[in-house]
Amino acid sequence: xxxxxxxxxxxxxxxxxxxxxxxxxxxxxxxxxxxxxxxxxxxxxxxxxxxxxxxxxxxxxxxxxxxxxxxxxxxxxxxxxxxxxxxxxxxxxxxxxxxxxxxxxxxxxxxxxxxxxxxxxxxxxxxxxxxxxxxxxxxxxxxxxxxxxxxxxxxxxxxxxxxxxxxxxxxxxxxxxxxxxxxxxxxxxxxxxxxxxxxxxxxxxxxxxxxxxxxxxxxxxxxxxxxxxxxxxxxxxxxxxxxxxxxxxxxxxxxxxxxxxxxxxxxxxxxxxxxxxxxxxxxxxxxxxxxxxxxxxxxxxxxxxxxxxxxxxxxxxxxxxxxxxxxxxxxxxxxxxxxxxxxxxxxxxxxxxxxxxxxxxxxxxxxxxxxxxxxxxxxxxxxxxxxxxxxxxxxx
Numbered sequence: 585x586x587x588x589x590x591x592x593x594x595x596x597x598x599x600x601x602x603x604x605x606x607x608x609x610x611x612x613x614x615x616x617x618x619x620x621x622x623x624x625x626x627x628x629x630x631x632x633x634x635x636x637x638x639x640x641x642x643x644x645x646x647x648x649x650x651x652x653x654x655x656x657x658x659x660x661x662x663x664x665x666x667x668x669x670x671x672x673x674x675x676x677x678x679x680x681x682x683x684x685x686x687x688x689x690x691x692x693x694x695x696x697x698x699x700x701x702x703x704x705x706x707x708x709x710x711x712x713x714x715x716x717x718x719x720x721x722x723x724x725x726x727x728x729x730x731x732x733x734x735x736x737x738x739x740x741x742x743x744x745x746x747x748x749x750x751x752x753x754x755x756x757x758x759x760x761x762x763x764x765x766x767x768x769x770x771x772x773x774x775x776x777x778x779x780x781x782x783x784x785x786x787x788x789x790x791x792x793x794x795x796x797x798x799x800x801x802x803x804x805x806x807x808x809x810x811x812x813x814x815x816x817x818x819x820x821x822x823x824x825x826x827x828x829x830x831x832x833x834x835x836x837x838x839x840x841x842x843x844x845x846x847x848x849x850x851x852x853x854x855x856x857x858x859x860x861x862x863x864x865x866x867x868x869x870x871x872x873x874x875x876x877x878x879x880x881x882x883x884x885x886x887x888x889x890x891x892x893x894x895x896x897x898x899x900x901x902x903x904x905x906x907x908x909x910x911x912x913x914x915x916x917x918x919x920x921x922x923x924x925x926x927x928x929x930x931x932x933x934x935x936x937x938x939x940x941x942x943x944x945x946x947x948x949x950x951x952x953x954x955x956x957x958x959x960x961x962x963x964x965x966x967x968x969x970x971x972x973x974x975x976x977x978x979x980x
Contacts, residue, residue: 588707596608606755608663611658611768613659621796634815652725658764662759665853668851671864675830677865680867680868681832683865697719717763719761735768743803744802776844813899826910828907833863833900868904899930902934905937917939932956933965936967949972953965
């Protein structure tokens with residue numbers, strides 16, 4: 585196996601920092617130590633509808649990096665910070681939409697991967713016969729956070745995220761597999777969460793389950809707002825909708841309450857992560873009206889180069905309807921009435937739920953039910969009408 589000299593390894597760290605990575609560490613491309621925990625997590629169904637996490641080949645590759653790159657010798661693990669300050673009034677103003685900080689600018693997959701590819705090219709130019717490598721940023725079956733801990737970048741917080749003692753947790757983790765050996769960094773061995781349970785207590789849907797008997801943090805992704813607003817393709821369970829609040833794409837609550845972020849997180853220096861107009865706390869009504877006027881190609885065009893595209897047009901509009909219902913203002917009624925006529929039954933169903941929460945629109949709900957042919961949307965309309973029947977009539 586070829587090795588990199590200490591001088592080149594030190595220069596590699598400096599180059600990674602020059603590319604904007606705030607943290608960088610090296611660890612051998614050895615087998616995962618978390619395979620048993622990961623398998624048990626899957627068996628409990630905590631991954632929900634994210635079937636790609638449970639595919640047999642993907643599980644095997646997460647446990648053994650050689651199945652992804654046969655001659656991988658080392659992993660270069662980096663952190664790229666993305667923290668963005670909330671615009672004034674967000675998230676407390678429930679009439680406005682909240683996008684997770686990581687998704688307010690350009691898609692981090694593209695930004696970080698381009699930098700990792702540049703880092704690989706730099707290293708290849710300084711090693712005789714070159715270097716083979718592959719870069720990953722949530723783009724392959726790799727346990728990035730485990731590798732980051734092994735490379736000394738931080739520990740697993742009770743919110744399941746990687747926390748660094750001088751940076752907090754608002755950063756992406758990227759991994760570069762290379763076919764040369766690098767001097768390994770010491771793993772981060774401490775758990776510095778201590779008795780703090782701020783993230784556990786703050787999660788509005790109860791997704792965070794604390795640590796298991798071995799000390800590993802456990803999350804039921806099926807209850808996580810990020811899962812509900814991004815990965816889930818169907819209806820959001822009714823009992824969880826109030827907890828979503830005005831978070832329309834992802835969630836930062838467990839990071840916002842973390843003392844390590846309060847003390848050490850700093851705004852991102854990467855210009856590509858600067859918020860776009862569409863994601864910087866827009867009014868829910870304005871966002872809904874814009875989405876109602878778009879088809880899926882129009883949505884993809886609006887959010888070109890953004891991670892928000894993952895939710896798709898109907899998914900994001902579903903989330904916005906839930907947020908409008910949680911807002912509960914009569915100002916939302918005209919927009920929700922329009923959403924009752926949307927081509928998507930997913931949107932129509934959640935608009936019905938939201939109108940039921942707002943109240944005072946029984947006639948619109950009844951008319952929509954008469955015309956509805958989709959079973960899920962019809963059931964949502966019936967439920968909304970039952971709820972409306974127990975509310976006093978309100979002025980339109």
